[in-house]
Amino acid sequence: MSHEFDDEDRPITFKRSSMSKSNELHSKRRKSTSHCHDGQSYKKTSDVLSSNGQCSSSQNGKVVPSAKATSVKCSVGISTASTSNLKTYTRFSSANSNSTNHLKEDKCENSEDEEDKIPLSVRMKMNNDNAKQATPNVSTLSVKRPLDKLDSLHSSGKKAKLSDLASSINAKQISAKSEPHAEEEEDDDDIPLSLVMNNLATSVNNKSFSLKKFTKVNKGAAPFVKEKEKLKKSEHFKSTKLLQSSGDGQKKWTTFVHNGIIFPPPYNPHGVKILYKGKPVTLTPEQEEVATWFADMWDTEYMQNEIFKNNFWNDWQKLLGKNHVIQNVKDCDFTPIYDWCQNEKDKKKQMSSAEKKALREEKMKQEEKYKWAIVDGVKEKVGNFRVEPPGLFRGRGKHPKTGHVKKRIGPNDVIINIGKDAPIPECPIPGASWKEIRHDNTCSWLAKWRDPTKAKSSKYVFLAASSSWNGQSDKEKYEKARMLKSYIGNIRAAYTKGFTSIDITKQQIAVATYFIDKLALRAGNEKDDEEADTVGCCTLKVENVMAEGHNKLKFDFLGKDSIKYENTVEVELPVYNAILKFQKDKCPGDALFDKLDTSILNAHLKELMPNLTAKVFRTFNASFTLDDKLNKETKDGDVAEKVVVYQHANKQVAIICNHQRSVSKSHSSQISKLSGKIDELQAVLKELKIDLDRARKGKPPLKCSGVKNQSNLNPEAIEKKIAQTSAKIEKMQRDMHTKEDLKTVALGTSKINYLDPRISVAWCKRNEVPIEKIFSKTLLEKFAWAMDVDPDFRF
DNA sequence: GGAAATACTTAGCAATATGTAG
DNA sequence: CTACATATTGCTAAGTATTTCC
Structure with missing residues (x-):
């Protein structure tokens, strides 16, 4: 996916006004990482394409006899069906949102918009006046107290609103x-x-x-x-008012109640034997479990991945023991187990819908009590309350650990975080106990455990996206991005100046910031060698950027999730020259920005705007683009046409952010099917036209193709039919085109993470598009905080 | 000051639910 | 109603950024 970056695509036109040198760049040191040695570490570019870490499962593996058996070997659930004590919590404090609140809200949004027209310095003053501990001066100040974050982000109007409402929050009561x-x-x-x-x-x-x-x-x-x-x-x-963040330092909650988490059922051995050199081998349940994970992946792309297979074999061999009959994977035939897996899936499919429903309801019943937490008296949905089941680690791209066994997590691996006065969740595995109980009200997780595949990191259980906590921080994220809008002019001027700085660190900061702004690159934290070799802006290697003459730079690297970023951009001459300079005397594999890392970059950004970090640019770029495109491209028309405009704008954002998806395995067949239908219809159309001609001359239709032809004899009817058919053809052609167009573009990621929902909501209101056309049920929940935005809202 | 730990955000794909044509 | 296509949700890996530790 290569896209040119012309100036029309910029959120804000670049202006090259020279600005006062208000910012002294940090000149911090960096651990010197330049290692101009091993030529063998030069890889990539050619072998990169295939390594997208995609796992498409080709369906036509082995043929499985479809069994009739209806009984399903199902999970031995952990049935601790004690009554949920969550239910018993009820919140009585009355708190009704009424229309007054709406009015207030609208007013505030307006005032916020007005604010954009107010000069920066004045605005900052306003904000500071409002901050609890007003910091005396303006834009180059970095905010020292994170506590003030919220205040400094919200306009005075907003803040007033929030405090007004604070006592009558109707957010989410329990009922x-x-x-x-x-x-x-x-x-x-x-x-x-x-x-x-x-x-x-x-x-x-x-x-x-x-x-x-x-x-x-x-x-x-x-x-x-x-x-x-x-x-x-x-x-x-309908919107949900957000709670005001307590303003009380790090404290996130006062009371916090939940029921812990669910563990996957224990392994249930099937006893199916593997064939080693053609002979059946009996495995212990532990050995069999791992073999089954592997067998079940038989028809996935992972089977072409040597790292995956090696890692699996190493771990499995440990379980088998040194002197086991099985000495080699190559002589293992997993087919019996694979067949068993397929058979199980078939059985599940064959079940009657009533059975499926019963099963689902049983599961729901067991899980119900884990689905909710109560934060300061408000019931909130929990996100991932199911502990990740054991399996083979599916690392993406060339992850060195992919294929390793991901061990089972038990209660004694888990730290629970919960309110002091809340009952400690009953440990769902008899005889086991939690690793630790914590009452840390500075963080929002319910539980965590060590990630079994990455010694250094943890897995967390949080509230769902619809929770007020998440809504609040979402809103703050977008407010910060909006704030960048008023700083961006200065920032661009500053880095433009930096392009030619004699201080190399400053120069690198300038160019990196330019890339982040212009290309929406990620920051690019350092990674260790236990992870897939991917890069972001600060970690770009010299071979990832190629000078192609005429000020054109070609970017080619693997980014997050080993997704390929490929883009050729025309840059300004000083940038082009700077890149040539940074590449000079370096070897492939060396860092392009050898004086930089994300902390240096972010420290610098914070001097330009309070709390500014690299990722804010992506949010800003995405949301600004959506707002801009929507407002430029929306025309009169019906809802469907407007939705198309939205999707188009959404697509542009997705391209900017390089949100890709793999082409579905049925894509080409779907396309040819569609085009076949179009051809068919076109043939029909042709016939109709001839018939119309004949009908006008009083002749009977050429082809007595149908019984109901009598009614089609008169020209008017035929004309009508022609119109219908060609409309149908056009629609199908459009559908086919967009389908092809979007086959590698993922629209969802930006909608969920980058696009300020208020842009979409306000646009829907202005254009009388039902919001459900844009947001699914879960997104409506997630964005509840944005629903009452003023229709005039602009990002 | 730098590495490691921590907490939270962003990501693509698989599984499941829903819609629709036959 | 079934079968298939499409849309949505769930899952968990892989990022960012801040804080803590030494």
Whole structure:
């Protein structure tokens, strides 16, 4: 995917105004990493393409006799079905959001917008006045107290609003309504998503109930509400107020209650034998379990990955023991186990829907109590409450550890974080106990354990994306990115000046910042050699950037998830020259920016704007682009056409951020199917045209293809049919085109992580597009905090 | 001051749910 | 209703950035 970067694509036109040299760049030292030796470490570029770490499972492996058996060997669940004590919590404090709040909110948003027109220095003053400990001066100041972060990010209006509301937060109260089943059955099928969501996840206040009826009644008649007024009030845009962050330092909560986490069921041996040199071999359950993981991956790409296979074999051999009959994977035939796996899957598929449903409900019942936590009296959804099951580590790209056994996690690996007064979750494995119980209210995790594949890192259990904590920090993230908008001019001027600095560190900072701004590159932290060899901006190697003449730089490297970044860009002459200089006297494998790392870069960015870090540029670039494209490209038209505009804007963002996906294995067949249908229709169209001609001359249709031809005899009817058919053809052609167009572009990632939802919500309101056309149920939940944004909101 | 530890955010793909054509 | 296609959700790996430790 190579895309030119012309200036039209810039969020803000580059202006080259020379600016005062307000910023002295940090000149920190870096551990010298330049190692101009081993020529063998020069690899890449050619062998890189295939290593995308994709695992497409080709379906047509071995043929499996489909068994009739309906009984499913299913998980031996851990049934500690004690009543959830979460349910018993109820919050009585009344807190009703009423329309007044809405008005206030709108007003505030306006004032916020106004703010953008106010000169920077004045704004900063305003913010500072507001901050608890006002810092006397302006833009080059880095904020020392993280506590002030929120305050400094929010406009005065906003802040006032937040404190006003603080006492009457209606965010998410607990109510009896939170039982999903109760109501779902009769009602929810034909209720808009957002309502269902409200019933399920967040509890609902009185207002929503009345509105709910309103919406329901209206629904059948007019799916798209006509007047803006109605639209604004529509339940779909119902927002959840965020709690004000306590302002109390690091403290995140006062009370914190949850039920711990779920462990996967113990391994249930199947006894199917592997063939070694053609002879069946009996395995112990432990050996069999690992062999089964491997066998089940038989028809995936991992089987072409030598690292994967080697790592698997090494770990498996340890389990087998030195003197085991099995001395070699090559002589192992996993087919019997593979067949068994396929058979199990088939059995599952063959189950009647009633059985499936019963099974699902059983699971739901067991998991229900783990799904919720109560934070300061507010019920919140938990995210990943299921402990990751053991398996073979599926590291992406050329991960040196891919294929290793990822061991089973038990309670004694797990540290629980919970409120002091909350009951400690019952340990779900009899006889075991938690590794540690902690009451750390400076962090938001419920549980964590050592990552079994990476000694240095941990796995965490957090609240779900819909939680207020996450909503709050999401909002802060976007506010910070919006703040960058007013600093970006200065920042660009500063780094432009830095391009020619005689201080190499400063020069490298300038060029790196330019790349991050212009190309939306990631920061690029240092990685150790236990990980796949990927890079970001600060870790670019000399061979990743090629000067191609005419000021053109060709970028070619593997970024996060070993996704290839390939892009040729025309840069400014000083940048081009600087790159040539940085590459001089270096070997492939050496760091392009040898005087830089992310902490040096971020320390520098913080001098330019409070709390600025490299990743903010990506958020800024993405959100700005969406806002810009939407506002430039939206025209009158029906909802479908507007949604297309949105998707187009979304696509541009995805391209900027290099969000890729692998082409689905059925893509080409789907395309040819579509084009076949189009051909068919075109043949029909041709025939119709002839028939029309003949009908006008009073002749009978050429081909008596149908019985119902009588009605098609008159020219009007044929004309109508022609119109219908060609419309159908056009639609299919459009569909085919977009399908082809988007086959390698992932739109979801930016929508979830980079695009300020308020842009989308405001655009929907302005254009009378139902928000559900843009956000799925989970995204509506995640973005609840953004739903009441003013329609005039601009990023 | 630098490495390591920590906590949280971002990422693609697999599994599952839902929609739709036949 | 079934089968297939598409959309959504779940899963967990892989990043960023800050804090802590030595």
